[in-house]
């Protein structure tokens with residue numbers, strides 16, 4: 001696919017994770033249309049190809065469940081491409097569904113890596129550019145970051161942790177001119193509502209990065225009460 005025209009380094013610059021997803025995809029397209037220089041982080045090559053064809057968007061594939069890669073990538077971005085960052089939007093997340101008692105070590109590790117550790121490492125790595133621009137960090141959280149939700153123990157724990165990180169970062173970075181915001185959306189009709197990585201089988205679909213996703217709303221498998229949306 002042909003690459004779109006790109007904004008120069010003097011344009012307002014945003015970095016958005018989860019740019020291949022529903023919320024992140026809408027955000028990067030909106031910012032790019034408004035003339036921002038957008039650095040889009042995606043999981044799947046296909047999403048990178050699609051977004052690289054759009055004016056003002058430069059897409060990069062980065063696995064957010066690998067902390068070493070995230071830190072290294074942020075360091076290289078600062079050196080090569082970005083010295084001022086006006087907006088850092090943490091949108092990517094995984095949303096596993098299943099009873100708390102059945103959550104595995106692997107599920108905890110992946111969910112906390114993507115939903116908490118990656119945003120923290122990316123923020124820490126990019127703070128010099130955020131401070132230089134007096135930029136804003138936005139964390140997309142969830143109602144599950146404010147209360148427990150049946151069937152979402154791992155996701156809720158990760159979003160509570162993300163809230164703790166964001167609230168502390170705000171206290172620490174206000175003096176440096178960096179603003180920190182968290183938003184807590186209600187249900188949005190994206191692939192996230194289809195996710196269930198805990199189940200071995202189901203009427204699932206495959207996400208663009210190849211992960212299997214099950215329709216949470218169909219509740220076609222034994223679900224605890226209150227879990228179906």
Ligand SMILES: NC(=O)c1ccc[n+]([C@@H]2O[C@H](COP(=O)([O-])OP(=O)(O)OC[C@H]3O[C@@H](n4cnc5c(N)ncnc54)[C@H](OP(=O)(O)O)[C@@H]3O)[C@@H](O)[C@H]2O)c1
Pocket residue numbers: 017018019020021022023024042043044062063064065090091092093094095114140141142143184185186187188189190191192193207208209210211
């Ligand atoms: N949808 C809702 O109802 C809802 C409600 C409240 C809050 N939220 C929050 O809104 C945000 C956006 O969610 P969404 O609804 O837009 O979901 P989505 O469409 O599933 O987008 C999430 C994105 O994160 C990416 N991602 C997952 N694991 C990754 C990894 N290891 N490395 C890199 N990228 C990875 C996914 O890529 P792949 O799919 O290719 O793996 C996907 O593009 C999330 O923080 C979510 O917690 C959503």
